[in-house]
Amino acid sequence: MNRREQIIEIAEDLLDRHGPEGLSMRAIAERAGMRAPSLYKHFPDKATIEAALQERALRGLAASLSRAGDGLGALGAAYRGWALAHPHRYALSSGQALHRDRLPIGLEDAAAAPLLAAVGGDIDRARAVWGMAHGLVELELAGRFPSAADLDAAWTAGIDAFISPESSKATPG
């Protein structure tokens, strides 16, 4: 593993521990045993580091989803599980500041593929389910639900709504 990859892993660990606020060039450098200016010998700017972290996050989430069993329920559980296990990575990969220009093309589609398959190729339903999963995860991470809320039940209710018989009429044959 070269120095560049080491630095990215350090940055990821910093992101996990202290969130995006803690991801400063100075902090990364300190953990890497150097001064901030030296980082610029490895990366042209901070945005490049962030793009690398986004790519890793998207790959990680995509891998988790592809390993999930078939069915919307397993997919939803994998999505939620990954997001809760790596909340800051999830935020980085799902947020406004997606560095699309620097991401490998097709990576987003790869992450979405298992979901699209699970709803029988119905793109509208796939987007609705994605929205639900994303929204439930964000609200949970933001602490918007009462601590006593039964979120397993909410997820089940939501998933059930999408796998009820007559709403799967999009895959008749």
Next chain:
Amino acid sequence: MNRREQIIEIAEDLLDRHGPEGLSMRAIAERAGMRAPSLYKHFPDKATIEAALQERALRGLAASLSRAGDGLGALGAAYRGWALAHPHRYALSSGQALHRDRLPIGLEDAAAAPLLAAVGGDIDRARAVWGMAHGLVELELAGRFPSAADLDAAWTAGIDAFISPESSKATPG
């Protein structure tokens, strides 16, 4: 209208135009025709201003939802419409940094009431629908959908999933 309210409205306008990044004490003061330190004669700190903006945002969204017609479809349209009309206010009211301690108690519940009613009081389904609405809005605002995506169709597909007959068995009587 007193000076304090004027400043809050100035801050809200600044938030609308330039997002949370643009909401600095210096910028607020400049628009209010004063210097930043003078703001501290009206508010103890910036968090107080942010809390006021959150309260206004929550009230605005709640009002919009309560004005919406009955039914999940109308409710979803009102939710999406308000969020798209005031994206930064929506982000402030839905984000991680909710200043709960400074918000009037019951305000969150009031905003949620129409939704809970629309799903017949089933709290799990209400949370799932809320998650879907929030997620779809966030993904749309974040530009995560292709520009050609038919989001009206995605919303319809999602809402339909929750109003399909046998999934409304929670309201038999």
Next chain:
DNA sequence: GTCTATACCCGGATAGAC
């Protein structure tokens, strides 16, 4: 209640010696 001046943080990034 406004001002000036300022203190004290933080951040990203560059220049140039070695």
Next chain:
DNA sequence: GTCTATCCGGGTATAGAC
């Protein structure tokens, strides 16, 4: 490829004059 020194910007907040 590392360093020191530095520049530039941003931010919240305080002190004290008026």
